[in-house]
Amino acid sequence: MTTGTATAQAHPNIAFIKYWGNKDQELRIPVNGSLSMNLDGLFTQTTVTFNTFFPKDSLTLNNKPITGAGLDRVTGILDLVRQRAGMNTSAEVRSDNNFPTGTGIASSAAAFAALALAASTAAGLHLDEQQLSILARRGSGSASRSIPGGFVEWQAGADNDDSYAFSFAPAEHWNLADCIAVISSEHKPTISSQGHTLASTSPLQAARIADAPRRIDICRQAILNCDFEALAAIVELDSDMMHAVMMTSTPALFYWRPATLAVIQAVRDWRSEGLPVCYTIDAGPNVHVLCPQEYVETTANRLRTVDGVQEVLVSKTGGPAKLV
Amino acid sequence: MTTGTATAQAHPNIAFIKYWGNKDQELRIPVNGSLSMNLDGLFTQTTVTFNTFFPKDSLTLNNKPITGAGLDRVTGILDLVRQRAGMNTSAEVRSDNNFPTGTGIASSAAAFAALALAASTAAGLHLDEQQLSILARRGSGSASRSIPGGFVEWQAGADNDDSYAFSFAPAEHWNLADCIAVISSEHKPTISSQGHTLASTSPLQAARIADAPRRIDICRQAILNCDFEALAAIVELDSDMMHAVMMTSTPALFYWRPATLAVIQAVRDWRSEGLPVCYTIDAGPNVHVLCPQEYVETTANRLRTVDGVQEVLVSKTGGPAKLV
Numbered sequence: 001m002t003t004g005t006a007t008a009q010a011h012p013n014i015a016f017i018k019y020w021g022n023k024d025q026e027l028r029i030p031v032n033g034s035l036s037m038n039l040d041g042l043f044t045q046t047t048v049t050f051n052t053f054f055p056k057d058s059l060t061l062n063n064k065p066i067t068g069a070g071l072d073r074v075t076g077i078l079d080l081v082r083q084r085a086g087m088n089t090s091a092e093v094r095s096d097n098n099f100p101t102g103t104g105i106a107s108s109a110a111a112f113a114a115l116a117l118a119a120s121t122a123a124g125l126h127l128d129e130q131q132l133s134i135l136a137r138r139g140s141g142s143a144s145r146s147i148p149g150g151f152v153e154w155q156a157g158a159d160n161d162d163s164y165a166f167s168f169a170p171a172e173h174w175n176l177a178d179c180i181a182v183i184s185s186e187h188k189p190t191i192s193s194q195g196h197t198l199a200s201t202s203p204l205q206a207a208r209i210a211d212a213p214r215r216i217d218i219c220r221q222a223i224l225n226c227d228f229e230a231l232a233a234i235v236e237l238d239s240d241m242m243h244a245v246m247m248t249s250t251p252a253l254f255y256w257r258p259a260t261l262a263v264i265q266a267v268r269d270w271r272s273e274g275l276p277v278c279y280t281i282d283a284g285p286n287v288h289v290l291c292p293q294e295y296v297e298t299t300a301n302r303l304r305t306v307d308g309v310q311e312v313l314v315s316k317t318g319g320p321a322k323l324v
Numbered sequence: 325m326t327t328g329t330a331t332a333q334a335h336p337n338i339a340f341i342k343y344w345g346n347k348d349q350e351l352r353i354p355v356n357g358s359l360s361m362n363l364d365g366l367f368t369q370t371t372v373t374f375n376t377f378f379p380k381d382s383l384t385l386n387n388k389p390i391t392g393a394g395l396d397r398v399t400g401i402l403d404l405v406r407q408r409a410g411m412n413t414s415a416e417v418r419s420d421n422n423f424p425t426g427t428g429i430a431s432s433a434a435a436f437a438a439l440a441l442a443a444s445t446a447a448g449l450h451l452d453e454q455q456l457s458i459l460a461r462r463g464s465g466s467a468s469r470s471i472p473g474g475f476v477e478w479q480a481g482a483d484n485d486d487s488y489a490f491s492f493a494p495a496e497h498w499n500l501a502d503c504i505a506v507i508s509s510e511h512k513p514t515i516s517s518q519g520h521t522l523a524s525t526s527p528l529q530a531a532r533i534a535d536a537p538r539r540i541d542i543c544r545q546a547i548l549n550c551d552f553e554a555l556a557a558i559v560e561l562d563s564d565m566m567h568a569v570m571m572t573s574t575p576a577l578f579y580w581r582p583a584t585l586a587v588i589q590a591v592r593d594w595r596s597e598g599l600p601v602c603y604t605i606d607a608g609p610n611v612h613v614l615c616p617q618e619y620v621e622t623t624a625n626r627l628r629t630v631d632g633v634q635e636v637l638v639s640k641t642g643g644p645a646k647l648v
Contacts, residue, residue, distance in 0.1 A: 237574075244564075244565075244569075258583065262582045
C-alpha cells in the first residue's frame with residue numbers, strides 16, 4: 001500500500017460510574033468497571049492518511065500542529081495499527097473537536113475512539129466493535145466507551161483482550177440529556193492520564209474499588225428501568241467518591257472550583273424541589289447535569305443563572321463511533 | 325444542699341485529626357481517636373446554680389431562654405452530675421459565647437466542657453481532668469477535648485471509662501495560630517450530633533477509620549517536632565477524608581460552600597509559594613487556617629481578600645477549661 005485514508009467521528013461520553021486508577025498503567029486496564037452514555041451533540045472528527053511519502057507521523061489538532069507527548073500518544077496507537085496490518089507507513093492525522101478541549105468533557109475519549117476507527121480503517125483492517133474498543137482504550141481508557149453506542153459498560157477485565165466496552169442499551173432506550181455547565185475552558189492542571197497514577201495513593205481508593213461492582217449493578221439497573229431517582233442517587237455518590245479519592249491523593253487533586261460547588265448545591269436544591277436533575281463531574285471543573293429530555297430547557301436556563309457558569313452545552317444520548 | 329453555684333470557662337478546639345462517627349451513639353464513644361488544639365481567643369462562659377427552689381432545669385444561651393432538645397441535652401449532663409452527687413436539685417444554667425454559634429467553630433465543645441466543670445463544681449464534686457473529660461464527652465464528643473489544655477489527644481477507648489482526652493503538649497509547646505475564615509454565620513443544616521449517625525452510611529468511612537491510627541501517629545509526631553510541613557500534609561488529608569465521608573453519606577452532607585473551596589485553593593496556592601499555612605474544616609462552611617504565630621498577620625490579611633470571607637477570627641493555642 002502506498003496510501004490509505006479514512007475519516008471517523010466519535011462522541012465523548014459521560015461516565016455514570018467513573019474510571020479512576022489502573023491496574024496496568026501501560027495497557028490502561030482499569031481497577032474497576034465503569035458505565036457511561038455517549039454525548040450526541042459533541043464529537044471529534046479525525047482523518048488518518050497513511051502515505052509512504054510521509055517521512056514521519058504528524059498530528060494536527062483543531063488546526064494546530066502538535067508534537068511531543070501529544071503526538072507520541074497518537075503514534076502509540078498508529079504503531080499498534082501498523083503492527084497488526086504488517087506495515088510501517090507514516091501517517092498524517094487531522095482531528096477537530098466541536099467542543100472545548102481540556103475542560104473535563106473527556107476530549108481524549110472521543111479523540112482516541114475516532115483515531116482507532118479511522119486509523120484501523122485507513123490501514124485496511126476491519127476490526128469489530130470489541131477490537132476497536134480495546135484499541136481505543138490503549139490511547140485513553142475512557143475512549144473504550146466511546147466506540148459502542150448509547151449506554152455503555154466497560155468491563156475492567158484482567159488483561160488486554162478482555163478489557164473492553166459494550167452497549168447494554170441503545171441510545172433510544174431512554175431520553176436522557178446532559179446539560180454541561182461550563183465553568184472554565186482553561187486547561188486543567190493535572191490531565192487524567194497523570195491523575196490515574198495517583199489514585200492508589202489515596203487511603204480511600206481501595207474502598208472505592210471494592211464497592212464498585214455494587215454501584216455498577218445499581219446504576220445499570222436504574223438505566224434499564226429508566227428510574228431517574230435511583231440513577232441520581234448512585235451517579236452523584238459515584239462522582240463524589242471519585243473526587244473524594246482525588247482530593248485525598250498525594251499530591252491532592254482538586255478539580256472543583258467554587259462555581260462547581262455552587263452548581264452541585266443548586267442541583268441538589270432543585271431536585272429536592274421536584275426537578276429531576278443530578279450532577280456528575282469528571283476530571284475537570286465542569287458539571288454535567290443529567291435530566292430527562294423534557295426538562296432540558298428548564299435545567300439549562302436555571303444553570304445559566306448560577307454564578308460562574310459561562311455557558312451550557314446540551315447533549316442527548318449519542319450513537320457509536322462511525323466512519324464518515 | 326439548698327444552693328450551690330460555679331462559673332467555668334472553656335475554649336472550643338480545632339481538630340487536626342477529626343472525630344466523625346460513634347461506635348456507641350448514646351455514650352458518644354467515637355470510632356476513632358482524634359487530636360486537637362484549644363483556641364485561646366474564643367471561649368464559652370457558663371454559670372450553673374443548683375437551688376432547691378427551682379421547679380425545673382432552665383437554660384439561657386447568649387441571653388436567650390432555650391427549651392426543647394437544647395435544654396434536654398443540658399439536663400442529660402446535669403442528671404449525670406446529680407446522680408454522682410446524690411442529689412435531685414434543679415439548676416439554672418447560663419451560658420455565653422464570645423463567638424458565633426452553629427458555624428462549625430464547635431460551640432458545643434466549649435459549651436459542654438464549661439458545663440461539665442461548672443455543674444460538677446456547683447454540685448460539690450471534685451472531678452479530676454479525666455473524669456471531667458468523660459463527663460463533657462457525654463454532652464458532645466469533641467467537648468472531651470476542651471477539658472485539657474494545649475495540644476490534646478482523645479483516645480477512642482472501648483467503653484465509657486476509657487474514652488477521654490488528655491494533653492500531650494502544653495499550649496506553650498508550639499506557637500501555632502488558627503485564623504478562622506468565617507464564610508457564614510447561618511445555622512448549619514445538619515448539626516454534628518445528627519451527622520455522626522450518618523457516617524457509617526458512607527462506603528468510605530471504614531477506610532477512614534482503619535487509617536486513623538496512622539494519621540494520629542503522624543500528626544502527633546509533627547506537633548511534637550514542631551514540623552509545620554508534616555502537620556500541613558496530614559491535617560489537610562484528614563479534613564478532606566472526613567468531608568469525603570460526609571459527602572458520600574446517605575443522605576449526603578455538604579458543608580462546603582463555594583467560598584470554602586476558594587479558601588482551600590488559596591491556602592494551597594499560598595503554601596506552594598512558601599507561606600506556611602494549611603486548612604482544616606469542621607462540620608460547617610468556615611475554614612480554619614493554621615500557621616505559625618509569626619505569619620498570622622499576613623495570613624489573616626490575605627484571607628480577608630478572598631471572595632466570600634466575611635471576617636477572620638484569630639486564635640492562639642489555648643489552655644484547659646477553668647473555674648472563674
